[in-house]
Amino acid sequence: MKNNILISVDDLKVHFKVRRPSMFRPRPILYAVDGVSFNISRGQALGLVGESGCGKSTTGLALLRLVEPTNGKIIFDGIDLVSLESESLRAMRRRMQIVFQDPYSSLNPRQTAGNIVRDPLDIQEVGSPYDRDARVSELFSLVGLGERQKALLPHQFSGGQRQRICIARALALNPDFIVCDEPVSALGVAIQAQILNLLCKLRDELGLTYLFISHDLAVVQHICDQVAVMYLGKIVEKADCGKLFRNPRHPYTQALLASVPSRSLIKRKAKRLRALGDIPNPINRPSGCYYHTRCSYTKEECKMKKPELIEKIPGHWVACHL
């Protein structure tokens, strides 16, 4: 069981220093990610959900050391990524890749699709140039693009096709682990289904492990095995996908689920649970439980004491006093 864990994150913190409000005051600290821990087993997908600004994407970037973590351990297949030097980190990057949200800005507009997908192979110097060409063709057919489209430039593709190019680029080096940072939120619904199916297919065929970052709970439920809900840089609830959606324990998760517009009429009539107001500022966070300012069940205790993430029932972790 233990060997099966591909990536293990322990107390990951990413703090940014922001601009001084005035010359004589210290630089305030923005707590983007503040003590996040989770494990992802091989071949599984962990969904990271939360509102914008809760630190989901920063967590994803920190896992690949695309931003430097302030504190914490990231163990990838037995190797601690945080202590790696840049040379060995580059070798590790073969095994971990990322797909970004916006396929319009994450492709170089002056490179052909073929070159974009080939780039990682060139950088890592994989095989002979001939092998690389063959690999690019293989990748194109894997993600459902045609051989002849290799010579086209990104602007000649539709959004869905561009995202396919991004996925092909991420797959070029045969990684074990892919961070999908909102891969479908910039796409239309019909195209979204095509990309989700592609991601599912690739996971089954290539045994990939995903960290799937999204704000769309329906998408996360569709693709993930485990879900972690983040709020202001902390995980507030973590469980198997089935458990979390059947029985959400944290009031924030409940409000999040209740906020998703539902197609059935049953939920429509009842006055639903809501997260009140806006998400607080991650520089100037509330005391106690960070959610207490928006929670419908706030007690005195919530304002004073920070709740720990504890295993309330086996496999279901919740950070709430209730």
Place this chain on the structure above:
Amino acid sequence: MMHSTLNYAGAEALQTLNPENTVLEVENLCVDFKVRGKIVHILSNISFNLSRGETLGIIGESGCGKSMTALALMRMVPSPPGWISAGRILMGDEDLTQVSAKRMRTVRGRQISMIFQEPMTSLNPVYTVGNQIAETIRCHKERSRSQALEEAVEMLRVVQIPNPERLVREYPHQLSGGMRQRVMIAMALACEPKVLIADEPTTALDVTIQAQIFDLLKEIQEARGTCIILITHDFGAVAEMADRVMVMYAGHKIEEGTVDEIRNGACHPYTKGLLQCMPEIKVDIGEKRERLPEIPGTVPDLLRDLIGCPFAPRCPFKIPKCKELPPSFDLGNKRAVKCWLVRGDTHVKESA
């Protein structure tokens, strides 16, 4: 209080005018664009009507003409290259496609107003929030600056902004996304329009904030009897908000019906496909992960001449007849489907 009495009188006047309570009637609306010397049909024969207090959802993929429909209703089709080439937009006893530009300026904001998708780009960053709302009020009503500002505060209170007295003096960048959208709504509603067009009002917002905005729109609608046209690509949002749904594809209205009819008995193959390919939150998920049904291919390029049904190239039920453009078959009770398959065969029975 003043608002509600005004509205009530307006409603009565309307009722006497039109026994069916129809506020807005759109007949065979067509919008054309001239692109590189070629005329492209962006909207083809869109017809629908709106009753008082009703919410119509317009749904479809990006580029299908949802937003263009909204712009055409406001007579804000970018021109050049576009223009309304045919059709009527009837509001009361006026055809909005024919009235003068000067008259149209009094209609916009007063009769029809619109909330846009991205609240940051549609608010002016160099004016305070109060200033912008007051401007709308002063355009349409005889108010002094301070009176208008007072009404702006009142409007901000209606859209449930905490501490509105302070907020009227703030600039858009000082507000969060949800707050900005509330300001947009306040501005759109400031002159009690009969029709409010919400063009993807929550796409740029988080789900928790989206839910708050939807609650707010529903409350306002109940209090004032405003008609809402909700444009979105999320069927969940439509099911939540709307009474009736209009499905669009490549500039055509391909299906219309109540939310229930569309949810449980969509007739057009495109509507079916669209509904199936959206993942939905289920309480219980099965052991096996199902593949999402997908619609193959992409939206047709309107620059090419489309012959016959625009959906035919992607349609799994294509028949030879699809080479001709189907008319909009009226199934009664404002239910309409633009597909040859509904003509007296099994599909109709299925949906009944």
